[in-house]
Amino acid sequence: MKKTIKLIKEPLNQFIRLETSSSIILFLATITALVLANSPIRESFVSFWDNYITIKVPGFELSKPILKWINDGLMAIFFFLIGLEIKREILTGELSRLKKASLPIFAAVGGMILPAITFTFLNMGEPGSEGWGIPMAADIAFTLGILKLLGNRVPNGLKVFLMAFAIIDDLGAVLVIAFFYSSNLVWLYIGIALAIVAALIALSFRGFYSKYLFFVMGLIVWVLFLKSGIHSTIAGVLMALTIPLRRETDxxxxxxxxxxxxxxxxxxxxxxxxxxxxxxxxxxxxxxxxxxxxKTAAPLQYLEHRLHGWVSYLIMPIFALANAGVVFSFSGDSNFSLSTNLAISLVAGNSAGIFLFSLIAIKLNFAELPKNVTFQQLAGVSFLGGLGFTMSLFINNLAYTDALLINSAKMGILIGSFIAGLVGYLILRVTLNDKKEEAQN
Incomplete structure (x- = not known):
């Protein structure tokens, strides 16, 4: 029996240690959702996410369908991790110096502005115009997974650029959600939540940190945002700002x-x-x-390390399983125009925006091309920036309430993300092969 368990456990541990494993699981969850949504059990699969789960204590009740618990609850943890990554990068990482951060900043701005403009222009006068924020986001899990498939030939500077770009892009997506996809604001709840966050930041700044206190206060802030009209996942980002990057023990x-x-x-x-x-x-x-x-690890780094596996191997696959299921139909049950416009915006808008803004920054000496990285490889990564998926699906749920628009947008996101990922992979594969051949000659 022990031998059997070992035979199962060792390959599993090796798989989890692979950098591509999280993107493989995410991909499998997506495929599973698509298969089930287009299978004979479609109705059961779709209706499952509409079942309500209720938490009730004296004086307080919170009742939501499973889909909302995932998108409002589990994804708050995802956004908390994003917030931790953003704070760490700004304080000590690739975004800590303007010279290092300038190229990914320009790239991220281009990767947000041009896709939004492209979609707005293409979809002008058509239903779903409020979904302009959908093609702006990049999916770091899939893009890093694609880079890893290319092996050690990928220059380290290209990986660093992509990670920094994705983090800035995520920050932009958070701001878009907060300012443009929130409604019916209850300012009293917002004020109380911000006051709690400010108090925790002050405590952290003065050297006090208790994971139990911060966890309880985080739950309260999450509930306040949930009731305030600002999407509750923003609470995750704000709570990340309260976590100190300071070690107690050397x-x-x-x-x-x-x-x-x-x-x-x-x-x-x-x-x-x-x-x-x-x-x-x-x-x-x-x-x-x-x-x-x-105590030897800073609380921020400790939490980031602990949460990364949970987010990569559980939360994101569950989100994909619940949200990626769309019936592929090009009949009257879908808005073909919306699907096409989103796909074009993801592929053409992102690739053009990321590459052109990066090129402008380099030519004007605001930034420099990373070491051992060519403009052809930068073009490949620019296409990878159009692989929106997780964040695009998330914004889709905020932008639309009509089921037809939501499903049509999902179709556009999946098609556009697939094309962007494939084109980016092929460009990098060719350019990296050329680079390898030049090195051998």
Missing amino acids: TRSFYEKGKESLEAFMEDCKTNGEKTVLTKRQFNAIDDLEEITE
Whole structure:
């Protein structure tokens, strides 16, 4: 039995360690949703997400369909992780210096402005014009997965540029959601939520941080945003700003205290032998190790590390399963024009916007091309920027209430994202092969 479990567990662990594994799971969830939505059990699959889940305590009740719990609840954690990444990059990463951040900033601005303008122009006078924000977003999971498929030939500068661009693009999407896809605002709730966030930032700035207090306050802020009219996922981004990027213990202290705890653990091993039941002293040593380990990493980095797996392997696939299911129909049950306009905006708008704004920034000496990166490879990455998927599907649910428009937009998002990803992959594959051949000659 143990041998069987090992045979199953080891390949699974190896798969999870692969950088492409999260994008593979996301892809499989998407395919599953599409298959089920176009299968004989379509009605059961679609109606499942409409079942209500109610949380009720004295004086408070929250009742929502499963789809809303996913999009308003689980995705708040996704946005919290985005907020952590944005804050870390601004404070210590690729966005910490203007010179380093200028190219991805220009690229992200181009990747937001041109797709929105393209869609607005193409869809002018047609139903669904309020969906201009849908083609603006990029999906970092799929784009990094595609880069990983190309292997070690991809220059590190290209990967860094894509990650920085995607983070800025996500920030832009958050601002678009907050300012343009929120309605019927209740300013009292917003004011209370912002006051709590401000108080937590002040506590963090003064050196106080308690994961329990911040978690409880985070739940309260989430509920307040949920009731305020501003989409509740914005609460996730704001709460991320309250998490400090400051370590309580230095690496030397970690080593010394960790060594002390391990020595105490091993002393009891020598005295009592290798028993199934640990001694109280050994348990205390384990607790001390856990405490010192958590304190050695900054709370922001610790949470980012812990949440990344949950978001990549659970939350995003569940979101895709619940939202990517669309019946592919080109009859009167769909708005073919809307699907086409969104697909064009994702592919042409993003590729042109990202590349042209990057080119302008380089030519005007506002930015420079990353080391070992060519303009042809930059063009390939520009197409990858049109792979919207997760964020595009999310904004789609905010932009439209009509089922026909939602499904038609989903069709456009899936088609456009597929074309953008495929074209970007092919361009990079050709240009990277050329680069490899030149290096060998």
